[in-house]
Amino acid sequence: MDKKPCNSVVDVEVRKGPWTMEEDMILINYIANHGEGVWNSLARSAGLKRTGKSCRLRWLNYLRPDVRRGNITAEEQLLIMELHAKWGNRWSKIAKHLPGRTDNEIKNFWRTRIQKHVKQAENSNPLMQGYEHNDHNANSSASTSTSQMSGIVGHNQQHEHHANDNYSIQPCAENMETSFPTTNFSTGWNDNNWSMEDLWNMQLLNGGE
DNA sequence: AATAATAACAACCGCTGTGTC
DNA sequence: GGACACAGCGGTTGTTATTAT
Incomplete structure (x- = not known):
């Protein structure tokens, strides 16, 4: 510099x-x-x-x-959750493993969607209680958290169908590839x-x- | 149809690390 | 080694869109 x-x-x-x-x-x-x-x-x-x-x-x-914008795929969700369980709020580090995704996007995604469900799950299922602590303690068990979170993704899907009708936990590298170049993030037109x-x-x- | 509540996202702020002089 | 400027990160806030009542 x-x-x-x-x-x-x-x-x-x-x-x-x-x-x-x-x-x-x-x-x-x-x-x-x-x-x-x-x-x-x-x-x-x-x-x-x-x-x-x-x-x-x-x-x-x-x-x-x-x-890349919009429609975080199920694979990406899982990866985010896995990496978050591993590293905590190291958004930029996590983003490096998701090509085309920005730390800001991942951070927003986490805060607005996943964290909400973690909280809900915590209230209804005490087993979930370890997870949120990963926010502050990145060393908690990744595998446990991830497997538990998978259920949340499923739950999430029900609410997110408007955002991604292709949600399904299956290899979707294809989805990603086909959707990326034509992805239009606009939700409407204004200045x-x-x-x-x-x-x-x-x-x-x-x-x- | 109008209003309130909630979700999603873009952008800002403050802080820290790093390189240069 | 200290001062400065820049880059980058993570937290937070503000705005807009969507959904529920």
């Missing part, structure tokens, strides 16, 4: 909140031409009124071409909701400049 005198972006006007399509385009174009890294200066050079941190996060979690395909198509049309 080189260390140059660097006027803080914070001094200037800093935009916060949801990214606009225009900002996304600027970021994509800039990275396509100059590559990623040195995020603070990137943000300035690209003319984005965002912090480098914000740019990095947006790129890593959302704009990167290899980011802030466009498909990555659109953005990348536009980027290509612009000739990357």
Whole structure:
């Protein structure tokens, strides 16, 4: 990392909140031409009124071409649970074993879906009580937790059918492959909701400049 | 149909580790 | 070795969408 005198972006006007399509385009174009890294200066050079941190996060979690979105498969769920049982909240470490998934996505998935069911299961089944402690104690038995959690996945499926009609515990590398390239994460259209395909198509049309 | 409650997700914040000067 | 800037991580919050009443 080189260390140059660097006027803080914070001094200037800093935009916060949801990214606009225009900002996304600027970021994509800039990275396509100059590559990623040195995020603070990137943000300035690209003319984005965002912090480098914000740019990095947006790129890593959302704009990167290899980011997979939506529909976490049953295999991925199991893997997440297994790795979480092993490592605890080491989201980035877990994410490395799930190609295309981001730590943020896995973290959100865990907190919003799995943890909820763990709590429910705990209330109805004392056997589950060891699991949540893995949040704080990553050394608990992985195999025990995982096998118990499998039941939860099944339960989860019943509630998640709207999100993934293909849920079934069977080898679904095929599912993953076929669904990935055409995955459209949009749930609707508004100023802030466009498909990555659109953005990348536009980027290509612009000739990357 | 309107409203409230809940779920899901995107983004921000604070902290820590690392490299450079 | 200390100061600084950047990168990365994990926790938390805010917003939007969906479901239930």
